[in-house]
Amino acid sequence: MLPVERVIGEEGLRAVDGDLVLACRLPWYRSLPFSTVEFASLAIDGQPVDLAQAQVEFDGNRWPMGDNGEKVDTFWFVRDSAFLILPGVALAPGSEHEVALTINVNPPYIPGMKRMNPQVESLRVEG
């Protein structure tokens, strides 16, 4: 990643109605369609999190993460966070956790290029 790029968003981790919500940033210099972005892996406190039921929320819309590949005309504005929603993942508000997130980017004008962007950060769960 470039010096200021990040994949874990400034808004961090929140517990909302029994779900866990993780803020994510796009590690690229410009907005990209969600179809070219992969939420490749997530681990909390060293334990891989199953993303099969995960959802993505951006700009007031929410969809199953599995639909990302079809989102060719939904652009992730590079200055904004998207949110990964993890249904049923319960973490106590106020508790602190090591979050390891990898987001892959496939720039749509550079065929065959895939950049993997891992980041690990210790986050406190906001209530």
Add this chain to the structure above:
Amino acid sequence: MNTATGPQTGVTLYSFTNEWLTRQFDLDSLLREVARRGLGPNIEVIGFQSFREFPDVSDEFAAQFRDLVAELGLNPVSCAINSDRFLKPGQQPIDDAALVEYHKRQLRSAKKMGFSLVRYQFALPVELLPQIAPYAEELDVKMGVEVHAPMWAGHPAVQAYGEMYDKLDTPYLGWIPDFGGTASRIPESMLHAARKAGAAESLLDKLKEVWLEDGMSHEKAGRLREWALANGHAPLHIQAASLAFFILANHDPRSWASMVDRTVHIHGKFYGVGEDLVEEAIDYDTILPLFKQGGFTGTMVSEWEGHAYDTRDAFVQVERHQAMARRIWGD
């Protein structure tokens, strides 16, 4: 209306990528800062970097943008658009009709916001130009294809575009030189960043050697990688060192002379201008006179790309780059 008799200076907001990504500025405050520091009036904006609604901006947003730049006395010269063909990784590119429409959407948005030209990319297959150029003419928006490293005047893709330009024969199509393709050396600041990332001096010496060799960028990067792995360098250090292959090439700076006639706009790519007003890697003293002597009266926007490895103050860098251009071109 442009009544200029010589080349103009300006800035692309891309120079402030670090400040943008770290949310130190939003679009309104960034444009205000550019105006306050006198870095305009000519500006370039990457549609997909700065406009939340891109590629289809609403009339309301376009009106707000036009009002803001008018208030600030800025001149929206160039909107950079993208040729995104590979929307589904690992699958076939989108079909030609969709790609043509993708360009038209961005052209329409650029026009609405008051830009007089767009930067487009060689990722657009040249045979589709006849379907797009008439639309640009209809909108009265020029299109300049960005000649970015590893491209340069002698590259086959540039020659193919040149032939199509001859055939279509319209003032609405032209070149946007990006001087990274004719760097004289790897910027010391880039080498320093690789050093800070842990790259050993022996790896950087080899990088400098391979970078000057003939061949395609990815071949040269492969050559360095092979040597470095065999000599015990870590993959992360090799990655830090290899950035140079992908954003810089060392073709002859005088080669731009053959492109001046069709140049509609310039990306003044740079990495570091010192207090002596000299760029550390790109020979502006050779390049810029070619454009003035050739009668270019468009804009060179200062494009600081040091942010790819460095967090220096971009505003100071742009100020110095513009001062350098004034030193060479004269006021």
